[in-house]
Amino acid sequence: MVWDGGQERPVPVVFTGTRGELGGMLLRGYLLLVPTIGLYRFWLTTWKRRFYWSHTEIDGDALEYTGNAIQLLIGFLMALAIFVPLYGLFFYLSTQSSTAAVIGYGGVGVLLWFLSGYAVYRARDFRLSRTLWRGIRFDQAGSAWGYAWRRFGWSLLVLLTAGLAYPFMAANLWSYRYRHSWYGDRQFAFAGSWKQLVGPFYLSYGTVAVITLIGLVLWGAALGGGQMRPAGFVPLLIAAALIGCMILRYHSRELSRMLSSVSLGQARLTVHVSAGALLGQYVLFGFALLGTFIVLGIGGFVVIGALAADAFAGGGFDPEIFMSHMRGSFVTLAAIIFGYLLVLGGFSLMSELFLGLGYWKLVAKGAAITGIDSLRDVRARGEDKRLAGEGLADALNVGAY
Template sequence: MSEAAAEARQGRVEFTGSRHELLGIIVRGYLLMIPTIGLYRFWQTTWKRRFYWQNTVIDGEPLEYTGTPAQLLIGFFFALAFFLPIYVALFTLSMQDTDLVLLGYLAIGAAIWFLSGYAIYRARDFRLARTLWRGIRFDQKGNAWAYALRRFLWSIVVVLTLGIAYPWMASSLWRYRYRHTWYGNRKFEIGGNWKAFAGPYFGALALNLLSIGGTVFWIGSAHDFMLVGTTPIPGPVGLLACLGSVVVLAFTLAWYRTGTASRMLSTVTIGEAALTVRIGPGALFSQFVLYVLGVAGLLVVLGLTALAAIGAIYAAAASGGQSPDAAAVMAIFQSGTINVALLIVVYLVILGAFGLVAELTLSFGWWSLLARGATISNPDSLHSVRSGGEDRAVIGEGLADALNVGAY
C-alpha cells in the first residue's frame, strides 16, 4: 500500500438504530402474523432488514435495502419445488422396512446438508444484490453449487478428523464468499487464512474440555451427587462447577466469534480501501448476559401472567356462590376447543417472546457491535467505483427460509 493511502482518512461506521424501534417492528410483526396465517413473516423480515441496513451508516452514508416482501414470498414458492422431492422421498422411506432405510435417511440428511450450503450462498447473494451504498449495489458472484460442494466436502473432512480440520474449512468458506463479493465493479479481497481460526477455535475447545471434564471428574471422584430416581443430581459444589462450565462455554463462544470475525474481516480489502474490525469478547459476552437476563425476566412475567389467569379462573369458578372445587375449575376446561386454543396461544406467546428477546439482544447486539467496531481506511478510493450492471433476478432466499438457515 502506498504511503499516501496509509495517511489517508479513516472512514467511520456508525449504527444509529435503537432497540425500542426494533421492538416496535417485531411486536407489530407478531400481531399482524396472526390474521395473515403467518404470511406476514415475509414483510416482517423486510422491515427488520430495512431497520438494520438504513441504520448502518458507513462514512456518512447509510446502507439501503431494496428487497421487497413479494420477492421473499415468491422465493418461498420456489423453495417448495426443491423441497417437495425430499418430502416425497422421506414419505416413501418411512414406509420401507429394510436395512437400507437407515442409509436412505443418511442420504437425505446429506442432501439437506448439501442444499443448505447452496441456500446460505444464495441468501447472501440475495441480500448483497439488494444492498446499496452511495447508489451502488453490492453483489455476490461465484457459483452457489460450487460453494455447496466445497462446504459439503470440507464437512466430510472435518468429521473424519474429529473436528481438527475445522479452522481450514471455515477459512476456505470465508475466502470463497469474500473473493466472490463485489461492490459495483470492484472486487473484495480477503487475506485471512486458517491461522485466524486456529487460535480461538482450539483455545475455546481446550478451555471447554478442561472446564467440563474437570467438573465431571470432580463430581465423579468426590461423589458429589445425589441420585433422584436414576438421574444423578450434582451437589452444591458440583452445581457451582456446572454453572461455571456454562459461563466458560458462553465466554469462549463470545471469544471465538469476536476473535475470528475481527481477524478475518480486518483482512478484507476493496481495492485501495481496507476494512478493520475490532470487537472485544466482553462486548458480545455482555449481550449473552443480557439475553439470559431477558429470558429470566420473561419467565417471571409469563409465570405471573399464568398465575393471574389461574386466579381469574378460580374466581370465575367461585362466583357461582358455592365454594370452588376441582370439578368446577375443570368444568371450565371441559371444552376441547378452548383447551387447544389455549395451548396454541401459550405456545405461540412463549415462542414469540423468546424470539423477541433473542432478536433484541443477540441479533441486534451482534450487528451493532460489528458496525461500531468497523472502520474503513482510505474510503475516498471508493469514489471511483462504478455500477456493476443491472440486477439479475435473484430468487435465492426462499430455500434458506424453508431450511431455516437464514440470518437477519
Template sequence: MPVVFTGTRRELGGVLLRGYLLLVPTIGLYRFWLTTWKRRFYWSHTEIAADPLEYTGNAVQLLLGFLMALAIFVPLYGLFFYFSTLSSQAAIVGYGGVGILLWFLTGYAIYRARDFRLSRTLWRGIRCDQGGSAWNYAFRRFFWSLLVIVTAGLAYPFMAANLWTYRYRHSWYGDRQFSFVGTWRQLARPFYLAYGIVLVIGASGLGLGSAMGAFSGPPDPVGFLPLMLAALLIGLVFLYYRSRELTQMFSSVRLGEAALTVKVRARSLTGQHALFGLGLVASYIVLAIGGVVVLGVVAGSAFAGGQFDLEIFMQHMQGSLVTLLAIIFGYLLILAAFSLMAELFLGLGLWTLVARGATITGLDSLHNVRARDEDKALAGEGLADALNVGAY
C-alpha cells in the first residue's frame, strides 16, 4: 500500500502566515498554537491505506512543557551572567562547560519530544507510543558524538545506525512493538564514498583558492570562486548521502509482519533545497524593495533646496520612533521570511518526499492490534521547544 500525502504549499502557507501575524501581538506565545496547527496539517494530510494520521496534542501542553523547561534555563542564564564577571580564561572554561551540558541535554530533549509526538499520534484510532529512556538516549548520543569528533567523522555510520535502532526498537503502535533491521553496513558505503569525495573537493578548493590569491594580502576576490564552487559541490554530496541514509534507515523499519520501504532520490532532495534558495532570494528582494521605499519616505525631509543633507537625514533616523519601529519590524520580517521559506520548501519538501516515496506491505497483520491509553504524564516537549530541536 502506498502512503499518500495530500497537503499543498498554499494550505501550509495560509497556516504559517496566520501564525506569524499573531506572534507579534502575543509576544511570541502563539508559536505553541502555530506548532499545533502545523502538526495537524501534516498528520491529517498523510494517509496510509486511505486512513489519515491524527494528531491529538494541543498548544496548552506545549506551553506547560516550555514553562517547566524554564526551571532549567533560568539557572543557566545565571551561570552565564556569573561567568561574564570572571577572567577571560575562566569565562571560556565556564562557557565551554555549559555548552557541553546543553549538547548533552539536546539528546534528552530530542527523545523526549519524539515521545510526546508519538503519544499524540493515532492511526485508525490506535495510539503510538515511545518507550525506552530519554536519559539513556542522551548518554548514547553524547558519547557517540565524542567518538565521531575523535575519529574526524569516521564513526558516524555506527552512531547513526545505533541511534536509529534505539529509537525504533522502543517505539510502539498500540500493543505492537516496532523493530529495526538496519545496520551500520548499509550506511558505510555511501558515507565513506561521500567522505572521500568531500576531502578531494575541499582540498582542491583550498589549493586553487590559495593559488588564485584568496589568502594573500590583500586577497583577490577571484580567488574565492573555487572556494564557493567547492562549498556548493560539498553541499550536493551531503544531500546525496542524506538521501541514502533516509532511504536505507526508513526501509529498515518493521512492525510485526508490516514492512516499510522508502525511496528518497538525491535529485529530488536537491530540487527542494534549490527551491528554498530561490524562494529566500525572492522574498529578500521584496523586503529590500520595501526597505528602500521606507528609507525614501524618511529621506524626504532631508532634501533642502533640492539637495540632500546627510546630517539632517542621520538626525531624523536617530531620533525618529517610526524609524526604530521600522528597523524592529524589518528584522522580524527577515526572520519570518527565512522561517516561512524553510518550512514551505525544506520542512514540507522532506515530509512530502518521504511520504510519497513510501510503501507499506503486510498491513493486514495490524488488524488485531489493541489500543493503549494516552501517556498523560507527558506535559509537552519542554527542553526540545526551549532548545529549538523539536521536529515539525
C-alpha cells in the first residue's frame, strides 16, 4: 500500500450510510417516544450511534459501538441526584426578592457551565470506551474534573478579553482531549498549537466587528425618520448572514487544522473540511426546515379549522371563540399539543438529517490516514466499566451523536 515514490498511500475514511436509512430510524424512534414518555430516547441514541459507527469504514473495517441504552438510562438516573436539588433551589429562589433571585440564578448558571465541562469530557470518555476498530477498543484517560476547571478558567479569560483569548483556549482543550486519548495500548499525540488558529480567528473576529458596525449604522440610518420600515431590517439580515459565513469559515479551519494535528504513533490523520461545504449543509437544512414547517402549518390549519370552524367564521379569526374551544374541548387541546410535538419533532429530524449527518459525512469525506499499517501490532485493553453512562451530558444537552 505505497505510492510509486515509496510513500505510503493515504487511506480514506468512507461513510456508507444514507439519509433515508437514518430518517426511517429516527421516525420510528420519535413515534415510540410518546408512549414511553421520552424514555425511548436512550434506545434511539444507541441505535443512532450504531448507525453512524457501523457505516464509517477505515481501510475496509467499520467502527463498532458497544454501548447500550441501559447504560445511558442509568447514567441519566444518576444525574437526577444533581438536578433534583437544583430544581428545589430554583423554586426557593423564585420565592425571594428580585435581587436575590437574579444573583442566585446567576450563580446556578455559572455552576451549570462548570458542570457542562465535566459532562462533555465524561461523555467523550464513555463514547470512546464503547468504540472499537478491528476489535481494539479506544479509551480516554485524564481527569474530567481537571478538564472542567481548565475549560472554566479559559472561559473566564475569553470573557474578560471579549473573545480574543479564544484561539489559545481552543488549542489547549484540543490538546488535552487528544493527549489523553488511547487506541488499545497506544496513546494519541497532538502537534497542534494556538499559532495555527490565531490568524484565521483574528481575521474572522475583525471582519465580524466591521460587518456588525456597518449593519448597525445602516439600521440606525433607517431609523432616522423615527419610523421603522420593514426595509430597515435588510442591513441587519445581510449582516447576520455574512457573520454566519465568517463563523463557518473559521470553524472549518479550526476543525481541519486541529484534526490534522492528531497522530497515533506513525499513523497520521489529515482532514480538510471547506467552509463552502459547511455552508451548503446549513442552506439545505434551512430549505428542508422551511418545507417541513409549511407542510405542518397547512396540516395544522386544516385540523384546527375543522375542530374550531366557528372561530374562523366570516373570513376572520376570533381568538375568544378559539380559546373557548381550547378550554372546553379536549380534542382541540390535544390536537394543539400534538401539533406542538410535531413541530419539535420536525425541527429535530431535519437537524439530524442535514446538520448531524451532514457534518459527519463532511468530516469522513475530507479525512485520510497515512501509516495505518503501523497499527497492526496494537494490543487491546479492557473496557472501562466504571462509566455508567453520560447522564449529565444528556441532561445538560451537551452530548454529541
